[in-house]
Amino acid sequence: MHRYSANYIYPINGVPIRNGIVVIDNSRKIVEIVDPKGNEKEYESMEFYNGVIVPGFVNAHCHLELSHLKGRLEKSDGIAGFVSQIRNLRGDSEGLIRSSITQAISTLELNGTVAVGDICNTADSFSFKQASNLHFHNFIELFGLLEDDAEARFVNAKLLLNETLPLQSTSSLAPHSPYSISDRLWGFISDELHKSDSIVSIHYGESLQEYSFLMNRTGLLAESFKALGISDGIALGITPFEVVKKYLPHASPTLFIHNTFVKRDEVRGIIKHFDKPYFVLCPTSNLFIEGCLPDIPMLMNEGACIAVGTDSLASSNTLSVFDQILIILEKFSALTFDDAIKWATLNGAEALGVESIYGSLEKGKSPGLNLITNFDFSLMKPTKMSRVRRLA
Ligand SMILES: [Zn+2]
Structure with a gap:
């Protein structure tokens, strides 16, 4: 099991989650999306990134x-x-x-x-x-x-x-x-x-x-x-x-x-x-x-x-x-x-007819995870300095 978190995660099928956590298994399938609702906890094996996490x-x-x-x-x-x-x-x-x-x-x-x-x-x-x-x-x-x-x-x-x-x-x-x-x-x-x-x-x-x-x-x-x-x-x-x-x-x-x-x-x-x-x-x-x-x-x-x-x-x-x-x-x-x-x-x-696997961060999907860095959190937009990094 791997846990990925960032300042925000964008599930796409719902509103962005502040400090949200995406939990994926070894086959990269999402098993859980956690909304800490201000109650952040330290998890074992969690990777936290500055930026936002979006689907592939x-x-x-x-x-x-x-x-x-x-x-x-x-x-x-x-x-x-x-x-x-x-x-x-x-x-x-x-x-x-x-x-x-x-x-x-x-x-x-x-x-x-x-x-x-x-x-x-x-x-x-x-x-x-x-x-x-x-x-x-x-x-x-x-x-x-x-x-x-x-x-x-x-x-x-x-x-x-x-x-x-x-x-x-x-x-x-x-x-x-x-x-x-x-x-x-x-x-x-x-x-x-x-x-x-x-x-x-x-x-x-x-x-x-x-x-x-x-x-x-x-x-x-x-x-x-x-x-x-x-x-x-x-x-x-x-x-x-x-x-x-x-x-x-x-x-x-x-x-x-x-x-x-x-x-x-x-x-x-x-x-x-x-x-x-x-x-x-x-x-x-x-x-x-x-x-x-x-x-x-x-x-x-x-x-x-x-x-x-x-x-x-x-x-x-x-x-x-x-x-x-x-x-x-x-x-x-x-x-x-x-x-x-x-x-x-x-x-x-x-x-492309593949929304059951890709496109959003939802339990059961394997959409891939991208990190967008240098995000402007006041405008909630990427900047010219933003880069994409594939996390999973
Ligand atoms: Zn063309």
């Missing part, structure tokens, strides 16, 4: 297989420039790709991450995930604007999904975005998704180009597809919301990734139509690609269930969920740490 973080959106692109992309003028840079950097050696994935997974662990929603276009990351103690949900990604190869792309994604079956991680198919999938490919994806209640993930509202491309084929995305000679198989004059409403099953848990340019009406539409929508924020990536952040106060106002991701090292210089929280709290100073820490833990765990 959940990174709801990552692309481990792009880790070899860390620091290699220029800050560009939006999504079209980003996509074309990625295209031009294809062809790295398998050795570099593999070593970068291994390094990224150890960074996730060091940053106090316990569960990850990871986008996969290849099997590159599978064996490394299998060797890791983290929980992974593999989102097998599908995209393709051409009608001709829609079936082949779908078959390949299903084959990749089958490769994940022997793994400990969970997996499901994930359409890339409303602007990158032909109507024909959507047909296959939609049929498949409606047959199960598995978790769906889709990049959504990441750029204004997405809206102008879908509505009237204007903007940089439209121009870049045209320059590449890609004639897309998407009906003209449709909004991103109309695309997801048309093709995604409303009853499945659905992760909407980015939401940088999502408008209030869309958020209302999504919340009304989908039973379990999660709005996943990836601040470092948004700042790198588009130079702005989603309207988080509006999302909160509308009652959106928010989770946090990092996106890939191609567009983010960090895979730390805590770094995302620090940015959010800095840019939106009215937000509380209580709100943000829930997004980084329990909401992410629910989005």
